[in-house]
Amino acid sequence: MKIELAPSILASNFAQLGVEANLAIEGGGTVLHVDIMDGHFVPNLTLGPPVVRSLRKVVKVPLDLHLMIENPDQFIPAFAEVGADWISVHQEACQNLDRTLHLISSHGCKPGVVINPATPVETLTEVLDLVHHVLVMSVNPGFGGQHFIPNALRKIQALAWKRKELGLNFAIEIDGGVALDNVAEIVRAGCDWLVAGTSVFHTPDAANAFRELERTARDATLARV
Numbered sequence: 001m002k003i004e005l006a007p008s009i010l011a012s013n014f015a016q017l018g019v020e021a022n023l024a025i026e027g028g029g030t031v032l033h034v035d036i037m038d039g040h041f042v043p044n045l046t047l048g049p050p051v052v053r054s055l056r057k058v059v060k061v062p063l064d065l066h067l068m069i070e071n072p073d074q075f076i077p078a079f080a081e082v083g084a085d086w087i088s089v090h091q092e093a094c095q096n097l098d099r100t101l102h103l104i105s106s107h108g109c110k111p112g113v114v115i116n117p118a119t120p121v122e123t124l125t126e127v128l129d130l131v132h133h134v135l136v137m138s139v140n141p142g143f144g145g146q147h148f149i150p151n152a153l154r155k156i157q158a159l160a161w162k163r164k165e166l167g168l169n170f171a172i173e174i175d176g177g178v179a180l181d182n183v184a185e186i187v188r189a190g191c192d193w194l195v196a197g198t199s200v201f202h203t204p205d206a207a208n209a210f211r212e213l214e215r216t217a218r219d220a221t222l223a224r225v
């Protein structure tokens, strides 16, 4: 599976959102990761459909929306309408996960499911055939700039084995604390898509930081388990 690099705009300067997003894309970002937080499911607030609509106009790559919100069904149609390409929802936030994933597809977006660090991979068994991607949180969601929680590596390996066993082709994505010093082991564990915020945007040259991350990740694909 092709490695996708997803800059997380949460760590960017929101006053220059379009410019910063395109800088990371110039550095090798192939997807833009957009964190949506509601102040309930996670203790932070970010942005809503109007900002996604504006981003859609200036960014060419797919928009990867990560919904960290309660009752995602209520907002999926609005996010699809303003140009989301991929929408992922938290297993922990969905009372009817199967229905929510179908709802995302019915609005023309690719459905993804997300699990928090304390949620076992096994809770996803019954929906793996429905998803375009599984997003493994390697920090507790809500904030950028946190430390990578290593149990995510075991989860990636378990998902990669399960995918093989079931003959499925969902992508495995990781989010939180991804940086130059851990990206190789993340890729070797079997991860396909890498979200990176702080390690890219909080540097003097975001495009270059992203380029280095990309190079390290691609080299590591040669040594996958």
Ligand code: DX5
Binding pocket: 008, 009, 010, 011, 033, 035, 066, 139, 140, 141, 142, 143, 144, 145, 146, 175, 176, 177, 178, 195, 196, 197, 198, 199
């Ligand atoms: C956290 C968000 C992440 C965050 C990652 O809840 O889902 O996407 O932006 O940021 P870093 O790379 O700084 O950990």
Ligand code: ZN
Binding pocket: 008, 033, 034, 035, 066, 175, 195
């Ligand atoms: Zn995210």
